[in-house]
Each structure stands twice: as C-alpha cells, then as structure tokens.
Amino acid sequence: MNQIALDAADLAVLRNINERLASTAEGAAPEAESVLLHGVAASTHPPRRGVAGPETESLLLHENTARKVPWAGVFLPHDVGGLGGGMREAVLLLYATGRSLLSPSLLSSAILAPRLLEQLGTPRQRAEWLPRLARGESAATICWRDEDDRLDPSGITIRGRRARNQLRLSGQKLFVPDAGRADLLLVVCRTSGRAGAAVGISVCLVPTITAGVHCRPLLQVDPVRRLFEVRFDDVALEPQSVLGREGQAWRVLDRLGDAAAIGLAAESLGGLERVLELCSDEREGSPAARAALDEASDRIAPALALLLDAARACEARARDAAKRAAGIKALVGDLFVSVAESALAMNSAAQPEVRGWLARAQSQRALYGAPEVQRERYATLSGW
Numbered sequence: 001m002n003q004i005a006l007d008a009a010d011l012a013v014l015r016n017i018n019e020r021l022a023s024t025a026e027g028a029a030p031e032a033e034s035v036l037l038h039g040v041a042a043s044t045h046p047p048r049r050g051v052a053g054p055e056t057e058s059l060l061l062h063e064n065t066a067r068k069v070p071w072a073g074v075f076l077p078h079d080v081g082g083l084g085g086g087m088r089e090a091v092l093l094l095y096a097t098g099r100s101l102l103s104p105s106l107l108s109s110a111i112l113a114p115r116l117l118e119q120l121g122t123p124r125q126r127a128e129w130l131p132r133l134a135r136g137e138s139a140a141t142i143c144w145r146d147e148d149d150r151l152d153p154s155g156i157t158i159r160g161r162r163a164r165n166q167l168r169l170s171g172q173k174l175f176v177p178d179a180g181r182a183d184l185l186l187v188v189c190r191t192s193g194r195a196g197a198a199v200g201i202s203v204c205l206v207p208t209i210t211a212g213v214h215c216r217p218l219l220q221v222d223p224v225r226r227l228f229e230v231r232f233d234d235v236a237l238e239p240q241s242v243l244g245r246e247g248q249a250w251r252v253l254d255r256l257g258d259a260a261a262i263g264l265a266a267e268s269l270g271g272l273e274r275v276l277e278l279c280s281d282e283r284e285g286s287p288a289a290r291a292a293l294d295e296a297s298d299r300i301a302p303a304l305a306l307l308l309d310a311a312r313a314c315e316a317r318a319r320d321a322a323k324r325a326a327g328i329k330a331l332v333g334d335l336f337v338s339v340a341e342s343a344l345a346m347n348s349a350a351q352p353e354v355r356g357w358l359a360r361a362q363s364q365r366a367l368y369g370a371p372e373v374q375r376e377r378y379a380t381l382s383g384w
Helices: 008-026 030-035 087-097 107-120 123-134 250-278 287-297 300-316 321-344 351-366 371-381
Strands: 140-143 159-163 166-177 184-190 201-207 213-217 227-237
Touching: 087 107, 087 250, 087 300, 107 123, 107 140, 107 166, 107 184, 107 250, 140 166, 159 184, 166 184, 166 201, 184 227, 201 227, 201 250, 250 287, 250 300, 250 321, 250 351, 287 321, 300 321, 321 351, 321 371
Parallel strands: 140 184
Antiparallel strands: 159 166, 166 227, 184 201, 213 227
16 A cells, blocks of 8 residues: 655644544443444444543644543634634544544534534624533534435525514435434525525524424444434524524535535545555455455555645635535545445455445445535536
C-alpha cells in the first residue's frame, strides 16, 4: 500500500486520535470487550469514548468520556464551550473512526447538526442549544432527505404551514442518522415559496418528545449505523422553532451538503483502507479480484490528498468547493463498494468481517448523494 502523504499537523492530529482509540480498547471494561473493534465501542446506546494524548496542542485531545455525543464540542466555537475545530479536523477524525466496523457515525450528530445550529441560529437559539451540545448533554441530528435523492431545493417537499400562531408540520423524512438517540431534530422543510425554489426553505427545531413525532428504524443492510424514518403527524410548533430567518436556510444547507459529502467520503476511505488491510496478504481466490485490490491500494494516497483538498476548499468557501465535494464523494463511494466486493472474492478468513464492510459500503454509497447523483452534479458545476 502506498505511503499516505500528510503534513506534520495532519499527522499529529491523526496520531493522537489513533493512540487514544487504542488506549480506549486496552482499558475497556470486560463487558465491553466483545463489542470493541479498533478501539471504538459499538453503539446501540450512546458511545462512551475519551480523547486524550501526549500532544496537548491538538484540538482533538479534549474529550469528556461522559458525553452523549463524543467529539461534538471539538467543532463548535469557543464562545459556546467548543474548541473551534474545522473541516480538516473533522475529515481526519472521520477517516480514523471510519476504520472501525462497530463505530457509530459521528458525521450528523457531532459535526453537521451542531454546525447548522451554529451557522443559522439566532443568538437565543444558539445560547439555548449549543452549550448543551458542546458539553455532550444533548444530541441533535438533521432530518434532511425526503422520498427522493435530489440534492437541490426540489428535493425538499415536506411543508410547514401556518395555522394561527403556530407552524404545523406533516410528512416524513427518510434515512435520518442518529434519530434514535437524538433529543433535537433539525427538520428541513418548505415554509413558503414555489416548489423547487431556494427561497422558502427553512429548518425547524423539533424536540423528539414533541407530540406527533414518530421515529422508526429502517430495515437496512448495515445493522450498526441505523437509519430512521421520522414521521410528523400534524406537529404543532411555536414560531420561534424556525432556526434563524424563515425561508432563508438554503444557502447554508447547500454548503453543509458539501461538508456532508466530504465527511462521508472520509469515513468511507477509512473503511476502504481497513478492507484492503484484511486482504493484504491473501493470494488465494480470484486473480481478477486480487488485481482489483492491488489497483485500489495504489489509489488510497491520491484519494486522501483529494479529500483534504476538498475539506480545505469547503472551509474556505472556495468557488470550486461544491465541485470538489461532489467529485470525492463519487470517487470514494464507488471505490469502497468495489473493494469490498473484490475482497469477498478472495478465500480469506476475514470474510465475515468483509461482509460487514460490504454492507457499510453499500449504505454509505447512497447517503448524501449516490455517486451517479454526485457525478451529474460535478458535470453541471463544471459546465459540461
């Protein structure tokens, strides 16, 4: 496997993450040992994990083991109790934790939802929720996807309608991560404007205990990272439940979609690398599969370089950030599935684990825009 080229700062962050994950595994309680893989606890319950290490200059060293959502405060600003991390730290974290088959995803609850609250919320909304999220006392997730996989405003069909002094929400959201442990749902909906228009898209703050909110786990191939259907049956919300200015959320959501694509690509790249390691010395099985795995191994380092470039562009709000995000999500999404399928064609003792990785690859391929959707977006943004 080619050596991955990271600069000194990236290497320091990644080393601290990996050292702490390893120390967590070594110090785990006996009852947790059966559900640990590479230092991350499987979670049908909120994961318990600390972050510490010898190099205290890293942002990723300051994790409270009692958090309901680990790492959330790392990506929130200092004024709400966070540590001010950015997309670079997020990508390296997701790349490292993505190597664990039993790790819960941190993308929505630890990165995307806190960022959306921080960027869109009024001062009052920020003061109410962000310190709680930074301390890990509460968990939030985004209810984004409706019934199709569109990434533009046409994909938002659920509506919030005014009724007297309330906003009433009806409809369903699909493939919602972390809804089973969330206290707060950030529901993307249309509150005004014509279908397909960017103006009129809002985000509503909906506590999961609100009457009329129903969460149901979906049957899916990946049993660890459960996704949910969330149904809203004429849910009554107060006017202040709209996050920030009503009807003006799309610009922030569009940028957050780029961050979601980059983050999921980082998790997938970590998983892909783990599958290659499982089969690195295996020579029995399909010669074509072995050749495909060797070729994929040579693509890891360039893919990580593209991933970090996309993260930097996203953080800087560069003009080509959306194109970079679409490109890396399409590339890694397809490659992860291909590698897992090729690994299954080898006569390896690791096949039970590889089957789990194939389930993970297939699930992640579809989230936040399948490769074919992202390729179409890339072509549009390139003017083709």
